[in-house]
Each structure stands twice: as structure tokens, then as C-alpha cells.
Amino acid sequence: MTGTAVLRTEGVDLVRNGKLLLNGIDIAVQEGEHWALLGPNGAGKSTLLGLLGAVTHPTRGTVHVLGNQLGKVDMRELRSHIGHVNPRHPLxxxxxxxxxxxxxxxxxxxxxxxxxxxxxxxxxxxxxxxxxxxxxxxxxxxxxxxxxxxxxxxxxxxxxxKPRLLLLDEPATGLDLAAREQLLTAIDGLRAGHPELASVLVTHHLEELPASTTHALLLREGAHLASGPAEEVITTELVSECFAHPVEIERTAGRWSARSPRLAAIG
Structure with a gap:
């Protein structure tokens, strides 16, 4: 990791149709880091990814993508330097x-x-x-x-x-078990082979996180709940708070899983 910032947001709010979708979001992604955006449905994950991918502008605050501030750069040209993976590709x-x-x-x-x-x-x-x-x-x-x-x-x-930034919007959507594992193995291999690449992956299923995930941001109702190194953020306490439901988090061979406390006790 070189310490070069690929993404940075400061005090970002996003208001749409009078509704506050993102509230005071701060995040800094460095080269070689692989972030997970986690949260329940409607938490604002894909909305935030749209800002990070130079698709939309913030209502308040600043967003820097690949050294460029949104609002002061040609968004179309900037997007040509970002790898964006949308499983709903409209071909x-x-x-x-x-x-x-x-x-x-x-x-x-x-x-x-x-x-x-x-x-x-x-x-x-x-x-x-x-x-x-x-x-x-x-x-x-x-x-x-x-x-x-x-x-x-x-x-x-x-x-x-050959982007410096790769954005993955729920890439495992609709995949069966074998296909999901093949995809996550491919992502791990990609990251290992491109140490300068930074990435952000959106999901609400911990089982869909590659083992190469280095950092995480938890979103709840559009607000930042916790962020930092993955092992400090993807914890029983914080994930339970984020999803407003008690869960037990386990990590085996680099991969995470979540179960209710009752099922964990039975197991």
C-alpha cells in the first residue's frame, strides 16, 4: 500500500425528493485497500456507491475520486477511469x-x-x-x-x-453457492495480482465478502455507524446494531458468517 488516497468523502449529505438518503458520510480509501459497504436494505449503500463512482453529486460536503473533486471535473471523463461492476448490466x-x-x-x-x-x-x-x-x-x-x-x-x-478503482455493486446477486464461490475466488485472485488496485464492494450478506476484504463501513438509515479495518468493524456487537437484530459473527479461513445467538448455541 502506498498511502495514496483513491477516494475521500467529507461530511457528505445526499437529499433526494426532500428525503435525506446519506447523512454526514466520511470515508477515505487508499491504494491497495478493499472496502465492504455493509448495511440492511435501504441503508444507502448503492446510493453512496453512486457518489464514489462519479455518477451523482452530493447535496452537501465534498467527494474526491482519483484526486478530482466532484463538481470541478468532467464526470463522464472521470468515470472512464473507474471500473464499475453492475450485475444488472443493461445489454x-x-x-x-x-x-x-x-x-x-x-x-x-x-x-x-x-x-x-x-x-x-x-x-x-x-x-x-x-x-x-x-x-x-x-x-x-x-x-x-x-x-x-x-x-x-x-x-x-x-x-x-486498467483502473485504479474497482466498484462492485452486489456482484453475488442471484448466484447459487458454486457460482458465488467461483466469483469470490476470482475477486481474491484479482486483488492479489493487482496490489495497487483499490476496491469497494456493496453487499448486505457477510457470506458474500471475499477473504481479501481489508476494511468495512457500516451504514444504517443513511448514516455512518462504524468504519475501519474489517476485523474491528465486522463484529458481533457492531453488525447486530447495524442490522437491528442480534447475530453472532464468526470468521473462518478469512471468510465471515452470521447466525442468530440461538442457532449459534445449538451449533
């Missing part, structure tokens, strides 16, 4: 896996007409697919892929611009 045509990855170069959903990638870019796309275990699927069409295969394809797509 309308049956592109191949390889073509979907190539759209990460142009930061578009579809292929740009009359545009063609360079040999080096094609080679990079192939290498990323190989790293994420998708090399054998490169000619498969998007509609035929499983949700897990789509997730790994979208991570490869997000990495094409």
Missing part, C-alpha cells in the same frame, strides 16, 4: 463474452460502430478472461451465460481501462 444485444469485455475500453454498453480494438487491447481482453476463468467461454453469447459467468465477464470488462 440489449447478444454480444459474445469477448465483445462485452471489449466494451470496457469505450465505456459503453454496446460496441461502438466503426470502432475496432488494437491487437494489444484484444490480447489484454483475452488475458483478463483467462485470469477470471472465462477463457473457454469467450465466444459464448451473453443471453446464454449463467449469472456467475456474467459476473466474471463484467469484472474483466471493468478492468480493461
Amino acid at each position: 440489449g444485444t447478444p454480444l459474445t463474452v469477448f465483445e462485452v469485455v471489449l466494451t470496457g475500453i469505450t465505456n459503453t454498453t454496446e460496441l461502438v460502430p466503426r470502432w475496432s480494438p488494437s491487437p494489444a487491447e484484444r490480447a489484454q481482453a483475452g488475458e483478463l478472461l483467462d485470469m477470471l476463468g472465462m477463457a473457454g467461454k469467450r465466444e459464448e453469447r451473453w443471453p446464454t451465460l449463467s449469472q456467475g459467468e456474467r459476473g466474471r465477464t463484467l469484472i474483466a470488462r471493468a478492468l480493461m481501462p
Whole structure:
């Protein structure tokens, strides 16, 4: 870790339709750190991710992304330097896996007409697919892929611009057990192979956190409850408070799980 700030928010509020969605959010993400945004449904996790991804502006406070302050930078240009993985990728045509990855170069959903990638870019796309275990699927069409295969394809797509920041919005949504484990293994491998990369992953299931998670931020009703190193934040006491429900947190081989105290006692 170099200590270089990739993301920083200071006193961020977000008001939409008269409702306070985020309240006084402070977060600082350094190179090489991998943050989890945790909280119940409606806590503001995806809303905060929209600010960190230079999609929306704060109502109050400041947001710095890759050294640029929102409101003083071309948001579209800034987003081209951020890898954003959305499992609800709105692709309308049956592109191949390889073509979907190539759209990460142009930061578009579809292929740009009359545009063609360079040999080096094609080679990079192939290498990323190989790293994420998708090399054998490169000619498969998007509609035929499983949700897990789509997730790994979208991570490869997000990495094409060689971003310093990767944002993952509930990447394990809709995955069965095997697909989830394949995806989390791929994320761990990606992080190990790119030590300069910073990432932020949104989820409300502790079981969906990769073992490589280094930090966490707990959100409740749009407000900051706790943040810091993962082992200090993802605790029985703080997670129980965050979700307003008593749970017992365990960590085994780097992975977290949560059970109610009664089930924990029975086990």
C-alpha cells in the first residue's frame, strides 16, 4: 500500500425528493485497500456507491475520486477511469463474452460502430478472461451465460481501462453457492495480482465478502455507524446494531458468517 488516497468523502449529505438518503458520510480509501459497504436494505449503500463512482453529486460536503473533486471535473471523463461492476448490466444485444469485455475500453454498453480494438487491447481482453476463468467461454453469447459467468465477464470488462478503482455493486446477486464461490475466488485472485488496485464492494450478506476484504463501513438509515479495518468493524456487537437484530459473527479461513445467538448455541 502506498498511502495514496483513491477516494475521500467529507461530511457528505445526499437529499433526494426532500428525503435525506446519506447523512454526514466520511470515508477515505487508499491504494491497495478493499472496502465492504455493509448495511440492511435501504441503508444507502448503492446510493453512496453512486457518489464514489462519479455518477451523482452530493447535496452537501465534498467527494474526491482519483484526486478530482466532484463538481470541478468532467464526470463522464472521470468515470472512464473507474471500473464499475453492475450485475444488472443493461445489454440489449447478444454480444459474445469477448465483445462485452471489449466494451470496457469505450465505456459503453454496446460496441461502438466503426470502432475496432488494437491487437494489444484484444490480447489484454483475452488475458483478463483467462485470469477470471472465462477463457473457454469467450465466444459464448451473453443471453446464454449463467449469472456467475456474467459476473466474471463484467469484472474483466471493468478492468480493461486498467483502473485504479474497482466498484462492485452486489456482484453475488442471484448466484447459487458454486457460482458465488467461483466469483469470490476470482475477486481474491484479482486483488492479489493487482496490489495497487483499490476496491469497494456493496453487499448486505457477510457470506458474500471475499477473504481479501481489508476494511468495512457500516451504514444504517443513511448514516455512518462504524468504519475501519474489517476485523474491528465486522463484529458481533457492531453488525447486530447495524442490522437491528442480534447475530453472532464468526470468521473462518478469512471468510465471515452470521447466525442468530440461538442457532449459534445449538451449533
